[in-house]
Amino acid sequence: DLKVPIWDVDLAHSKNNTNVFYTATAYGEIRTYDRKVKNRPINNKKIYDRKINRMVLSNCENYLIVGDGVGHIFMYDIRKSKIL
Numbered sequence: 200d201l202k203v204p205i206w207d208v209d210l211a212h213s214k215n216n217t218n219v220f221y222t223a224t225a226y227g228e229i230r231t232y233d234r235k236v237k238n239r240p241i242n243n244k245k246i247y248d249r250k251i252n253r254m255v256l257s258n259c260e261n262y263l264i265v266g267d268g269v270g271h272i273f274m275y276d277i278r279k280s281k282i283l
Contacts, residue, residue: 206224208225210223211254214260219232220232221263221277223254225250229251230243230244231243251266254266260277262275
């Protein structure tokens with residue numbers, strides 16, 4: 200029953216559905232929340248081994264553009280839960 204460490208560093212809201220938002224953590228995880236479903240993440244995916252510093256949701260809301268402190272930038276496909 201140990202608590203999971205949480206270190207959220209950035210947040211992105213969906214414009215089409217105000218109940219959905221995404222957080223990036225310093226542990227390299229992307230967490231998806233839906234306030235209508237529950238208070239906890241509905242999806243938690245470790246996508247990177249470094250701290251994520253910045254995250255932006257694309258206009259079509261299918262991708263998250265994610266960057267770290269070293270200068271790496273990549274695109275995460277929300278629908279397929281994988282890095283492109």
